[in-house]
Amino acid sequence: MKLINQFTLWYLCISAIVLLAGGMIVFYSVQREIIDEEGRRLKDTVKLIAGLLEKGTEIDDIAGHQVIIRELDPAAAEIPVQIKDTLAWFEPHQHFERELRASASYKIKDKHYFIAASNLVAESDEILDGVLQSIGWIFGLLLLVVALSGRLLSKAILTPFQHTLSAIQAFHLKQKDPIPFTTTRTDEFKTLNTFLGKMTTKALEDYRSLKEFTENASHELQTPLAIMRGKLELLLNSPITDTQAQLLADAHQAVDKLSQVNKSLTLLARLENQEFESSQVIDVSQLTLDTLSTFAELMEMKNLTLKTKIEADVFVQLHAVLASILLNNLISNAIRHNSTDGFIYVTLTPATLIIQNTGNPPQLPTHQLFERFKKSNQSNDSIGLGLAIVKQICDVSRFQIKYVYAEELHTVELNFSTKR
Structure with missing residues (x-):
């Protein structure tokens, strides 16, 4: 009201x-x-x-x-x-x-x-x-x-408040200049505009500082990681004992994992800062088929049976890069946490994307699996950020996602049509 x-x-x-x-x-x-x-x-x-x-x-x-x-x-x-x-x-x-x-x-x-x-x-x-x-x-x-005068007076009295509300709704962290507020003679609106001006200016400064730090940290980490990876590969190709080779392989794997963590955290930061805008209409049907084709060899290595029910011409408003990351993470997660000789079921309709896979029961409450560094099996090679990235993409795109485990099946359901 x-x-x-x-x-x-x-x-x-x-x-x-x-x-x-x-x-x-x-x-x-x-x-x-x-x-x-x-x-x-x-x-x-x-x-x-x-x-x-x-x-x-x-x-x-x-x-x-x-x-x-x-x-x-x-x-x-x-x-x-x-x-x-x-x-x-x-x-x-x-x-x-x-x-x-x-x-x-x-x-x-x-x-x-x-x-x-x-x-x-x-x-x-x-x-x-x-x-x-x-x-x-x-x-x-x-x-x-009162009814007539209230409508007339509200336009005159509450116009500065409406302008402030519109300015806040249009505010974005990527804009360069502070919010321009309308001049008003009402003391309460003056106080509100002053507070919002200080708050948004501080938010812009913090965002720029955090963005700069994230970009610099990501860039600076990539160089030593690349050097470490190169040195380890040279050592692996040099005459060494089997024990040394195993140690170097473990170190190489740790460096790769560290690189993945760095890239994933950078992506999460960009998602939280809303640096991706859903300005494209993506053919999810074709993208899902292409992604499944990419992971076909991995599924063959685990002898997984793939069953699909993908409707044609399913289009969704979603950033192209985020769409690819979303499907890659969901399908790779279904393969990684599957059991040998298991199944993967993919269902796509204009309203939902459902991915189901066999596998061991989760060792954590299902709602925690969308949190960072939370994973069902702490001993596997997952870095624990895949579903966190998926959840963040859904939040940015205003999709609903839920995960359940029932009847020995892991089910991730993504709802395109329901806006929160």
Whole structure:
């Protein structure tokens, strides 16, 4: 939900609560004011009638529908003025109506008169209906004004925030210049822009430093590794004993492994820095067939049976280099961790790529196999970065990947269609 909509919703909820509370206050205030004012008027009417009687006016000339006068026992005590809120039968409409009555008794010229004056007043439900209708109209008007003004004001007030949000969304570590933020007079937006400016500038500086270090380290490591590999090959071709040959072969293998680790870590760094962009549409069907053909000899050496179900014309938005690395790592992993005389099943559809292979159960929880330097069998020649690279490529390309082991089959499923 947008920020302006949240503000509007909260404001309307608070306004509704305040209006209801205010409506109850108005209801009781109006009702009390009606009773008090009508009570004062009726008291004055009773006193006025008493004055007329004292002047000698006849009772029949005063008494009527709303005025009652009758004589009491002269010896009885006078009744003070009383106000009574009651119900009275209203003959024209044939139902009871709310009535306010003021009554008192006065001793005038040796006579004792009981005087009562009454009048119909608005009932509580009638007052409440009026108050609720007023609140409803006020709330409807408030809703209309807030909805219209909120849309108009949000464009003026939140425009700098929208510009900042767009700038952050377009931010990329490979850009050279800091983010240009829109000038604003709102203090909170100024603070936000200042913080984001410092943060992105620091991120750009750290990225350039890390990129430079990674490139330099990778380049500088390749030269001594190449020299070591060359020297070891010269020693292997020179007259040496079998023991020395074995030691040199182990050293040569270690150098090759170190070179692979260096290249893999460099690739992971480039992937994390988003140096690859998915700007091409790759024919995954043909690339999968080509990759399987490349590994055909290795599969023959382990006497592996390959079964495929590859649909034609499966195209995916993916960087060409990453696509090749992805398939190479998945298929080589299926061969390396397979058992002799095992099977490999490759299924490709427009939505998924599934690679299954036989092999020993994993010695680690399956979710850890996508982490760096985690491998099922610590004694094999794997460097433990193949699946980590695959996972990073999937993250960059917004693919979903999962790995399960069930029914003596290792299954890696890559989902092209589901974006996270």
